[in-house]
Amino acid sequence: MTNTDLLKLPNSAPRPAGELEALERIWSTPTGFRRLTAINNNIIGVYYIATALAFFVFAGVLAAIMRAQLAVPDNTLVSPDVYNQLMTMHGTVMMFLFAVPAVEAAGVLLLPQMLGARDLPFPRLSAYAFWAYAIGGTIFCSSLLFGLSPAGGWFMYPPLTSSSFSSGIGADFWLLGIGFIEISAIAGAIEIIVGVLRTRAPGMTIGKMPVFAWTMLIFAGMVIFAFPAIILATLLLELERAFGWPFFISDRGGDPLLWQHLFWFFGHPEVYVIFLPAAGMVSMILPSMTQSPLVAYNIIVVALIATGFFSFGLWVHHMFTTGLPNLSLGFFSAASMAVSLPSGVQVFAWIATIANGKLRFHTPALFVLGFLFIFTLGGLTGVMVAMVPFDWQAHDTYFVVAHLHYVLIGGMVFPLFAAIYYWTPAFSRKALDERLGKIAFWLMFIGFNLAFFIMHLTGLWGMPRRVYTYKSEMGWGLPNLVSTIGAYIFAAGVAIVLFDLIRKFRIGYPRGNVWSAGTLEWLPNGNYSARSVPIIRHHNPLWSDPALSRHVEEGRYYLPGTATGYRETIVTSPVEAVPQYVMIMPQPSWAPMIAAAGTAAFFILLTFKLVGLALFAGAIAVIAMIRWGWDLEPKPPFAEVDIGGGLRLPTYMSGPRSHSWWAVSILLLAAAALYLSYVFSYLYLWTVAPGVWPSAADVSYGSFAALCAALFIFASVGMLLASHTLRIAHRSRQWIFPVLVIGSLAALSVGLVLEVYGHWSAGLRPTINSFAALTYTASLLQGMLVAPALVIGVYSLARYARGDLDSNRRAAFDVTHLLFQAAVVEGLFNQLLVYGFPHVVR
Amino acid sequence: MALGLRLDWRVAALLGFAVFGNATEAWCNQSALHPASDAAERIFNLIVVMTAGAVVIQLLVIGLVIAGVYGNWRWRHRIASVRFVFAMGVIFPTVILTALLVYGLLLMRDGHSGALPGHDAAPMDTT
Numbered sequence: 003m004t005n006t007d008l009l010k011l012p013n014s015a016p017r018p019a020g021e022l023e024a025l026e027r028i029w030s031t032p033t034g035f036r037r038l039t040a041i042n043n044n045i046i047g048v049y050y051i052a053t054a055l056a057f058f059v060f061a062g063v064l065a066a067i068m069r070a071q072l073a074v075p076d077n078t079l080v081s082p083d084v085y086n087q088l089m090t091m092h093g094t095v096m097m098f099l100f101a102v103p104a105v106e107a108a109g110v111l112l113l114p115q116m117l118g119a120r121d122l123p124f125p126r127l128s129a130y131a132f133w134a135y136a137i138g139g140t141i142f143c144s145s146l147l148f149g150l151s152p153a154g155g156w157f158m159y160p161p162l163t164s165s166s167f168s169s170g171i172g173a174d175f176w177l178l179g180i181g182f183i184e185i186s187a188i189a190g191a192i193e194i195i196v197g198v199l200r201t202r203a204p205g206m207t208i209g210k211m212p213v214f215a216w217t218m219l220i221f222a223g224m225v226i227f228a229f230p231a232i233i234l235a236t237l238l239l240e241l242e243r244a245f246g247w248p249f250f251i252s253d254r255g256g257d258p259l260l261w262q263h264l265f266w267f268f269g270h271p272e273v274y275v276i277f278l279p280a281a282g283m284v285s286m287i288l289p290s291m292t293q294s295p296l297v298a299y300n301i302i303v304v305a306l307i308a309t310g311f312f313s314f315g316l317w318v319h320h321m322f323t324t325g326l327p328n329l330s331l332g333f334f335s336a337a338s339m340a341v342s343l344p345s346g347v348q349v350f351a352w353i354a355t356i357a358n359g360k361l362r363f364h365t366p367a368l369f370v371l372g373f374l375f376i377f378t379l380g381g382l383t384g385v386m387v388a389m390v391p392f393d394w395q396a397h398d399t400y401f402v403v404a405h406l407h408y409v410l411i412g413g414m415v416f417p418l419f420a421a422i423y424y425w426t427p428a429f430s431r432k433a434l435d436e437r438l439g440k441i442a443f444w445l446m447f448i449g450f451n452l453a454f455f456i457m458h459l460t461g462l463w464g465m466p467r468r469v470y471t472y473k474s475e476m477g478w479g480l481p482n483l484v485s486t487i488g489a490y491i492f493a494a495g496v497a498i499v500l501f502d503l504i505r506k507f508r509i510g511y512p513r514g515n516v517w518s519a520g521t522l523e524w525l526p527n528g529n530y531s532a533r534s535v536p537i538i539r540h541h542n543p544l545w546s547d548p549a550l551s552r553h554v555e556e557g558r559y560y561l562p563g564t565a566t567g568y569r570e571t572i573v574t575s576p577v578e579a580v581p582q583y584v585m586i587m588p589q590p591s592w593a594p595m596i597a598a599a600g601t602a603a604f605f606i607l608l609t610f611k612l613v614g615l616a617l618f619a620g621a622i623a624v625i626a627m628i629r630w631g632w633d634l635e636p637k638p639p640f641a642e643v644d645i646g647g648g649l650r651l652p653t654y655m656s657g658p659r660s661h662s663w664w665a666v667s668i669l670l671l672a673a674a675a676l677y678l679s680y681v682f683s684y685l686y687l688w689t690v691a692p693g694v695w696p697s698a699a700d701v702s703y704g705s706f707a708a709l710c711a712a713l714f715i716f717a718s719v720g721m722l723l724a725s726h727t728l729r730i731a732h733r734s735r736q737w738i739f740p741v742l743v744i745g746s747l748a749a750l751s752v753g754l755v756l757e758v759y760g761h762w763s764a765g766l767r768p769t770i771n772s773f774a775a776l777t778y779t780a781s782l783l784q785g786m787l788v789a790p791a792l793v794i795g796v797y798s799l800a801r802y803a804r805g806d807l808d809s810n811r812r813a814a815f816d817v818t819h820l821l822f823q824a825a826v827v828e829g830l831f832n833q834l835l836v837y838g839f840p841h842v843v844r
Numbered sequence: 845m846a847l848g849l850r851l852d853w854r855v856a857a858l859l860g861f862a863v864f865g866n867a868t869e870a871w872c873n874q875s876a877l878h879p880a881s882d883a884a885e886r887i888f889n890l891i892v893v894m895t896a897g898a899v900v901i902q903l904l905v906i907g908l909v910i911a912g913v914y915g916n917w918r919w920r921h922r923i924a925s926v927r928f929v930f931a932m933g934v935i936f937p938t939v940i941l942t943a944l945l946v947y948g949l950l951l952m953r954d955g956h957s958g959a960l961p962g963h964d965a966a967p968m969d970t971t
Contacts, residue, residue, distance in 0.1 A: 298929045305933075332949055339941040347933030349905065357912035358924035371909065378905045382898040385941065389948040391887045392894065395876040462891070464874025476874070 011537060011647040012549075012558035021563035022533065028564050029120070029530040032590050039590040041125040042529055044429060046132050047111025048509055053136045054104035059500065060143055061095035064088045066493060069453075073486040075474035085470035086153035087172070091146055093156025097272065098180050099139045101414055102225075105279040106131075106190045108421060109218040111429065113194065115523035116212050118203025118535045120561075120571040121587060123196045123661045126594045126630055127189055133598030134186040141606050142179040145172070152176035155468060157265050158239070160250040160258045165243045174243060174609045181236035182605040184229045191222035191229075192668045196661050198222075199576040203522065204560060206538035206579045212521050213296065216303050217282025220310040221275055226668060227314070228271035230676035234683065235264035238779070247768045247775035249683070255694035255772035259324060260686055264679060266317035274313040274341075276410065278306060280417035281348055284370055287417075287424045288352055290519040291367040292359025295542060298351040305344035305351075312341040322393040331390045338388035342381055349378060364517070365439030369420030372447045376412025380405060383458065398468075401461030407454045419446070419499060427513035428523050432506045438498055445495030452488025456481045520545035526555045534559035534646070535572055538579070565643035566653055568636065572645065573661060583655045584643055586636065593630035597623045628797055635811060654811060662813045666820045673787060677828055680776075680783055684835060687772045688843070694771035696840050706760030707837040711830055713753035718826040720746035725819055729809050740799050743818075747795045750825060754788050757781050757832070780832040787825035794818045886951055893947075897940070908932075 031040050040046065068088050071079045080088065110128050114121050122128055145151045152172040154163040163173045198219045202211065239261065241247040248254035250261055289296050296302065318326065318334040352374065361367055383405040387393050396402060419442075427433040460481040465472060472478050515524040520542025525532040536559045540546040553559065561572060561584070569587040574580055600623025607616035638653035645651055657663060688695055724742035727735075758781050761774075768778040798814045801807040807815055879888040911919045922928060 297924055298926045301926065301929055301933075328952055331952065335948060336945055339945055342941070343934065343937055346937045347929060350908075350929045350933040353905070353908050353912050354924045354926075354929050356909065357915070357920040357922075361913050374909060375906065379898075379902055382901060385944070386891075386894050386898065389890065389894065389944065391948060391951040392890055395884070395887055395891070399876075462876045464876065 011560070012553040013646060014558065017557045017562060021557065024567075025530050025533070025563050026528065028567070028569055029528070031529060036590070038595060039592050041129040041588065041590050041594065043110050043114050043121050043125065043128060044529060044531075045509065046125070046128050047107055048429065048507075049136070050107030050110055050132045051104060053132070053139070054100050054107055055500070055503075057095050057099040057139060057143070058104070059496070061092050061100060062493060062496065064092040064095070064146075066489065068092065069486040069489040071470065072472075072482045074483065075472055075476070075479045077471050080470070082470045083153060084149075086155075086468075087146060087149070087151040089468055090152050090155055090158075090176075091143070094152070094176065094180065095139075095143060096410075097156060097276075098183055099135070099142070101276045101410065102187055102272070103135055103139075103183075104418060105221065105276060105414070106187060106194070108279060108283070108418070109194050109221070110190065112425065112523055113197055113215060113218060114201070114571075115428070115525075115527055115531050116521055117198065117201060117215060118206065118522050118532060118538065119197065119201035120531050120569065122193050123201055123571070123573075123585065123587075124193050124665065126588050126591060127193050129594035130598050130630075131186045131189040131193070133595045134189075134601050135183055137599055138179060138182055138186070138602040138605065141602065142175065142183075145175050150175060157269065158261075159265075160239060160242075160261050163239065164250060165246075171609055174240065177236040177240040177243070178605045178609050181233055181240070182601070184233050184236075187225055188229055188669075188672050191225035192665050192672075194218050194222040195226070195668055196664050200573050200661055200664065201571055201585075202574050202579045203535050203538045204572065204574055204579055204581050206574075208577050208579075209300075210538055210541055212282075212541070213285035213299065213302060213306075214279070214282035216306055217278040217285075220306050221279050224271045224275050224278075224310055224313065226672045227675045228268045228275065230672055231264050231679045232268035234676055234679040235261055235268070237782075238264075238683070241775070241779070245768065247778070248772055249687070249775055252691075254770070255687060255691035256775075257687060257690045257772075259321075260683055260690075262321050262324065263317065263686065264683065266320045267314070267679070270317045270320065271313045273409065274309055277345075277413040278309060280373075280414045280421075281306070281345075283417045283421040283424075284352060284373060285348075286521065287366050287370055287420055288355045289359075289542070290424070290517040291364060291370070292356055292361050293518065294355065294359030295520075295545075296351070297354035297358050298347075299541065302348055302351050305347040308344045309341060312337065312344070316341060319388055319393075322390050323397045335388055335390050339385060342385055342388075345377075345381055349374065349381075364423075365434070365436055365443060366420040366424035366517075368440060368443040369416050369423065372443060373412055373416035373420065376408055376416060376447075376450065380408030380412045384409060396461060398466055399461035400457045400465045400467055403467050404454050404457035404461060407450075407457075411450060411454075416446075419443075422499065422503070424517065425523070426503075426507060427516045428527075429509065429512050430507045431510040431513060432508060433513050433516055434499075434502050434506050438502050442495045442498040442502075445498065446492050447495075449488045449491030449493070449495060453485045453492055454488070456484050456488075460485070515544070515551070525551055533557050534562040536560075560647060560649065561645045565645055566638055566640065570653075572651070573655070581645070581649060581651055582659060583652045584645060585655075585661060586638060586653060588634055591630060591633075593626045597626035597630060600624075600626055624793060628793070631797065631814075635806070635813060637806075637811070656810065656812050656816060660813055660816075662817055663820070666817045670820060670824045673824060673828075677783060677831070680779065681835070684776050684839075687776065688839075691772060692843070694773045695843070696773065706756060707833045710753045710757045710760070711833050713749045713756070714826045714829045717746040717749035717753065718823060720749065721819055721822050725815070728807070728812055728815060739802065743795060743799055746822070747792055750788055750822065750829075751792065753829060754781060754784055757784075757829070761836075777836050780836055784825060784828045784832055787821060787828060791818060791821040791825050794821065890947065890951060894944070897944075901940075 029042065031037065031042060031045055067080065068085065071077050071085060110122060113119075150170065150172055152158065152163075152175055154168055154173060158173065158176055161167055198211070198215050238247075238249040242249050242251070248256045250256045250258045252258065285296055285302060315337045316334060318330060319338045322331060383401070387396055387402065387405055423434055423439050460478055463478060463481070465476070465478045511528065514526065522532065522543060524544060532554050534554050534557045536543065536550055536554050544550055557563070560581070561570070564570060565584060566586055569589065570584050571587060572581050573583050573585045575582055600619045603619035604616050604623060607619055640653060642650045642652050720742050724739055724746065727739045727742065758778070761777055761781075766774050766777060768775045794814065795818045798807060798818050801814050876884070876891065877888065879885040908923060912923050915923070
């Protein structure tokens with residue numbers, strides 16, 4: 003593609019009759035109860051945010067009950083056990099069911115429109131992630147009605163949450179429920195990374211991308227690397243609770259501190275996972291509110307990337323009082339301060355943007371100013387708790403409660419509410435009410451500061467967090483009463499916003515660019531996003547070309563209709579955004595929702611130890627997923643299509659350029675992060691309890707290791723050959739490919755079974771000590787790659803039999819192949835770790 | 845916004861006075877603002893220094909926002925520059941935080957060690 007090609011657009015020739023109607027028809031949303039099958043981002047995104055807000059209200063009500071309980075000393079409104087459940091559920095729901103899903107939902111809703119794509123690249127995956135979250139989250143919340151909720155605090159420290167001290171199913175609910183919702187978050191993150199990197203409008207180079215897209219990209223990358231740590235932690239604790247595998251029991255070589263490391267290795271990046279997209283929203287809203295471009299775009303982007311990196315080096319600052327050596331404390335203290343730099347840079351860049359233009363005091367601007375005030379204060383108290391000696395005093399007091407609410411409500415809720423007011427007209431037929439919005443802002447701002455500012459002092463005056471009541475002679479009665487009053491004022495503000503949303507928000511032809519904003523989501527749009535996809539040359543294309551909206555709506559740019567007769571979007575290169583191919587996208591379907599319900603039921607039934615029923619639900623989920631994949635990749639009617647401006651693009655792509663290859667590679671990065679967390683746990687427990695590790699002489703069953711390794715390598719070579727035969731595809735020898743695939747899948751599975759049998763026959767039992775438990779966990783983790791490889795392996799063979807898999811259309815096999823080789827590599831590493839490591843250290 | 849801040853400090857000061865006046869023995873025992881040992885005394889000094897610093901920086905940020913919105917052309921021109929962002933966002937906090945970190949590390953050396961009294965190192969070797 004050369005510059006002269008680009009200059010041919012906008013095309014001034016009249017558009018053919020019926021083009022727009024065809025586009026509208028193919029993108030139309032199903033009506034009636036079939037609306038539940040919708041997968042389009044502007045429908046799913048709205049459901050997603052609405053559900054997140056519902057959980058926000060639910061957790062807020064729990065907070066209101068707690069504040070009522072704490073309003074006066076010696077109160078008996080709720081019992082200690084109920085209070086513990088309220089406090090645990092409030093934190094858990096706010097973090098896992100509101101904050102993370104809300105920003106992910108904002109990404110799903112906003113990104114396609116903002117990037118000039120028709121939809122995110124895997125709409126059925128978005129629908130699946132949404133339904134899994136909505137169904138699983140609702141059941142999780144309902145546990146409170148039955149008094150079955152977890153009560154160990156939102157970070158669930160063992161040994162309090164081990165089976166000895168929390169024998170009910172509350173903790174299992176947490177572990178399985180949250181582990182499962184993290185999986186849905188990872189699914190969403192994969193979608194977002196591929197969407198941001200591969201479906202931008204032509205010409206929107208990575209340096210011209212809106213800051214919100216940058217933040218969602220970094221958000222998703224952090225989810226990919228941080229969330230596996232919590233998935234592993236929940237898996238280990240559940241294995242310990244259900245089967246007695248001793249990872250956190252110090253009598254048998256475990257260590258409760260391992261949980262804290264894994265939890266905070268996830269938990270600290272999580273804070274920035276929540277904050278970065280909110281910061282991205284602010285960087286989008288301020289330029290509109292001031293009618294001037296963002297100052298220091300490049301510095302902001304560098305700051306965002308730096309935050310992403312730094313946030314992985316801070317987790318120990320949650321553990322300053324666990325008795326670690328001073329040297330580690332000093333290092334993590336310094337790192338914790340360093341991370342405040344990039345946030346500070348952004349604050350001053352926003353102030354510079356305000357000074358650069360003329361701030362208009364609309365409701366979104368007020369919420370942004372409130373955010374600046376609250377978040378700055380939260381950042382300052384963050385520096386205070388990053389100082390180790392101060393933390394010795396403030397740890398586990400209300401000072402920390404104040405700090406975390408300042409950064410989370412200030413850093414995420416205020417920007418989110420700014421975003422709700424700002425973007426509603428881009429998706430709803432009506433904008434929200436400005437007068438009510440301003441009233442709501444002042445109630446929320448004053449209520450928030452009243453409730454939480456005093457808590458800094460309550461904490462310094464010695465009130466510990468998580469207590470259900472306190473004695474009147476402690477002198478904490480008055481500050482607590484103030485906090486309670488403030489909390490109710492804040493809640494009144496939230497109620498006004500929700501009232502206005504219910505009254506005004508209607509999906510349909512959107513109200514439009516009421517703020518005179520400059521980015522693509524403000525183009526006139528329908529279900530298909532913008533009618534045609536413009537060429538992007540500036541950060542604020544609507545400002546630099548005032549005719550852009552009209553030309554886009556008249557279909558004068560790329561892909562003004564449907565080129566293949568299917569839903570489709572342009573896939574571009576990741577850095578320069580050069581168009582590469584037209585991707586055919588799926589239609590609405592029941593499959594994602596059924597798969598999600600099956601997955602949710604699988605985990606919930608496991609909580610109740612109903613293994614048979616759980617497996618049945620799991621089978622339904624797998625069948626629904628296969629059904630969902632089955633009609634993807636229809637045979638394109640044309641190998642190439644003209645998308646306008648003289649540009650012809652292929653309609654199918656396989657190999658490293660294809661979106662499916664990218665998605666699976668990112669999934670494998672998450673799998674690698676999971677495995678690295680496992681290796682960390684292995685080495686950590688070895689340093690804690692080297693005595694339970696066997697000596698080299700004890701690991702005498704090494705012959706099994708050699709056999710397993712040989713089988714894995716054999717399987718790997720078989721799969722490579724299968725890939726090769728698919729490429730050359732002799733008509734007469736069609737049997738070779740399936741034989742190779744079946745043989746490789748069999749060798750891999752047999753290797754895994756033999757690995758477990760080897761441990762068992764040598765007398766190793768996972769309940770003996772942490773070494774044995776970790777050894778079996780290695781096989782379990784490998785099994786988590788082998789099982790899906792088997793399922794899609796068989797699925798690929800079915801496609802091959804149907805004639806839907808050949809040297810060109812081979813994405814299903816390529817996906818299997820990637821997963822398969824990852825399972826092989828993990829298997830080989832396992833042999834080294836289990837059999838090799840004891841030889842090295844003894 | 846400025847109103848919000850003043851309100852907070854007034855309420856805080858008022859409440860601080862009210863509770864301070866009614867302080868009992870039990871309350872004093874648990875308050876970090878009533879240090880009873882040398883180590884706690886040193887940390888109390890740190891609390892005072894950091895609180896003062898935080899108030900100054902918070903007021904500075906509010907002042908800059910107000911200058912950005914209502915300031916004259918010259919002020920706003922100065923603020924709306926990459927140089928301002930770099931000076932305030934990178935250089936200024938680096939200097940402050942380095943000084944603070946050194947102070948904290950010195951306190952850690954002078955105060956008690958990381959391991960709290962009554963806590964040995966992490967549980968070891970239990971086979």
